[in-house]
Amino acid sequence: MSSEKSGVHKLLAEGPKAINLGLEEFAEALATQGVKVVHVDWSPPPPEAQELSDLLDKLL
């Protein structure tokens, strides 16, 4: 349980270090607050990849 709990506790204790997906402005606002942030140049996954991932979700 201790390792399971550490995710939330680490976030609150250390503050956010973020990966941003979507609005780039959110990453910029974090950077201006001195937060370490990496913005993902995201694009929709190809339909086949999504189908495969959905299938895996069902199987696993």
Next chain:
Amino acid sequence: MFRVCLVHKRRYFDSMFLMQVSQRLRGEPGIGEAAVLMGTPANVRILKDLGFSGPELDTAGPDDLVVAVAGESEALVRQALAKLEEWLVSGRAAVPGAPKTLVQALSQLPEANIAVISLPGWHAGREAKIALEHGLNVFLFSSNVPLEEEIALKRLAQEKGLLVMGPDCGTAIIAGVGLGFANAVRRGPVGLIAASGTGAQEFTSLIHRAGSGISHAIGTGSRDFSDAVGGLTALSALAALTEDPATEVIVFLTKPPGAETLARLISQVKRSKKPVVACFLGVIPEKVRREWPGKLVTTVDEAVAAALELLGLPKPPFLAYDPSELAELAADEGKKLSPRQRFVRGIFSGGTFCYQAQLLFHNARVPFRSNVPLLEEYALLNPLSSEGHTLLDMGDEFFTQGRLHPMIDPTLRRERILAEAKDPEVAVLLLDFVLGYNASPDPVGDLLPALRTAQEEARKRGEEILVVASVCGTEADLQGYAHQVDQLEDVGALVFPTQAQAVQFVLALVRGRR
């Protein structure tokens, strides 16, 4: 008029960028109508309503970019399209080596502890799951994530000891860092767990302005306190804040929870070593009042006062107002109105502000209409046309489809102010202004020309429209609290230190004119 509608298969840009690009395109020579959107069913409908059609538009899917332009000639439209392509390529040009996936980003920032996700709803859940599987907490701004997916994500988070803030989470502050739409506030002993975004912004700003501070403000998303979700995030947040050494008082800020969720919260609150205040914005059944094991209040102001009291801090002057003074001020201001000016028109950008205003009107037994009614009996038939006292949430989907939120884009609020000013029965324009990260750089400045025009319009009739406002934010916000208030006062607006007080003032005015 030459019209063109093009579909770029599987080309994604975020909505904020596309709105800016669309606006720029409309300013090009000879261009009448222009929209650059992702091809969601709602957006395709918007384009069809604008008169665009064609077989290509029918093939557009939500991952496709749709460009629709109407101009005076084919040459001018082609010229504008060429410019658009330049903007699309240069405007969101990825930094060389920028990661293309969350997993790639993790290799660049292995110490990351949170994923901030504002992708379209139909992709957001999948990425949130990947984030959780890699040990990241999630701030999920996206709305339109299916309920089943929300529940599955929150269960997974619980198993892994992580937090999912959202979906539909507008605001959080973690260890002094604002996520999404948040205000710059001091760190301090008050921990917040909030389902509502602007409610959290008002609460955290007022705590700051009262001289105290926020340890963490954890957003839950709008559905978390429903029995369908069962408060999964709220309960994890409560456990985390109970153990957090920086937090001394914990406050819940939400519409009243579902009955089963409430029972779970009560049982955990009873075990909490720290005092817990519940601010349940809504009509509270007597049973809930009886059962809640701590302080229970129904407005943001009361929640701030309760938290400060528990910390042994004095009530700040801005909360210690005298209702009789408010009534006196209302009587004075009421003298400026003509007998036919009877109605209040609340034009809000913040959902909680519209909701709280409705609650206070309801408690004062003053009937009103709203596009997001507190109770069915208050429903506004046509959101575009006010009736009697009307309290509008301009951030509701009806208004924001294909547009940016009114906290960023003032266009619709501006238009509505001008429309209301033409109605000779309107006495008061009741407005909120939300400052903070990611909001407009000058929310008051955006609406000043419209407010001046509205006042001139009324003066031409020999009347005066009262502008009653509240500003949500702090001096540490980029927009500057005092500067925003000054601009409002320069046009004669009555600015109250909290939104609840602005509404109470308006109600005093209404009562005095019955």
